[in-house]
Amino acid sequence: MQDASEETPTSVDLQQEFENSGVKEVLEDLDATLIGLAPVKQRIRETAALLLVERARKRLGLAHDTPTLHMSFTGNPGTGKTTVALRMADLLHRLGYIRKGHLVSVTRDDLVGQYIGHTAPKTKEILKKAMGGVLFIDEAYYLYRPENERDYGQEAIEILLQVMENQRDDIVVILAGYGDRMDKFFESNPGFRSRIAHHIDFPDYTDEELFHIAGLMLKDQNYTLTPEAETALREYVGLRRTQPHFANARSIRNALDRARLRQANRLFQSASGPLDAAALSAIDAPDIRASRVFQGAPDSEPDPNAK
DSSP: OOOGGGSOOSOOOHHHHHHHHSHHHHHHHHHHHSOSOHHHHHHHHHHHHHHHHHHHHHHTTOOOOOOOOOEEEEEOTTSSHHHHHHHHHHHHHHTTSSSSOOEEEEOHHHHOOSSTTTHHHHHHHHHHHHTTSEEEEETGGGGOOTTOTTOOHHHHHHHHHHHHHHTTTTOEEEEEEOHHHHHHHHHHOHHHHHHOOEEEEEOOOOHHHHHHHHHHHHHHTTOEEOHHHHHHHHHHHHHHTTSTTOOHHHHHHHHHHHHHHHHHHHHHHHOOSOOOHHHHHEEOHHHHHTSGGGGTOOOSOOOTTOO
């Protein structure tokens, strides 16, 4: 005789499930730590709702299929794709769709070998590490190089496709990169398109969002901007985003690192006595305006497209 505690329930309180699962905490953290990205956050909330409902249907004994959870994140560099992938791994783990909830982030070089017989073991080792969690493949289109007859990327692709299909209950794969290049990649590799259920596009940040992001970055490191530096940074953001190789939040982080470097040198050269915490923490306008951006020259950042 079946124990009463094991009987199939007749109803499920979705709101209570939402509260108890910890998903609410993940979504609140996403809102608190990521500026902007409203359409991305909405898609994550919708995905969470789908998974909660599917889990509830399973508990009620209704017919259900484990949802296909492989995803594609498209957008320019520095728009939060890796950060969202981390939150997604946490969300899927809390809902019981993956065992561990960890994220393994890789690029082509981690999967594709340089000689015959090298690719399969590399790819399988990465997949072994990612099992029970999420495998995040950045710039996934570099896996496929049709112009090179001796390229071994196709071997990695075939292994990935097989695992994505046969072990989809134990691993979620997220492919990421520029939107136009990912479209071409999917056209050349229809096997991937058929296995990807969720396509999420990450928009560029606005100037105001980037300024807000800069403020959070500085706050995390116990730095402040003087009023003059705030004005300079707003101007910097507007100028920098018109230049080549702009990488959204990544470019802002690089700019702040350089501003801190200039501030340290300024203090070291000009200080004639003890400095208090306020002086050591304040970024001033010259620390920002010394950037070559204000002279119309490109900022000194590596090309994100370079391989």
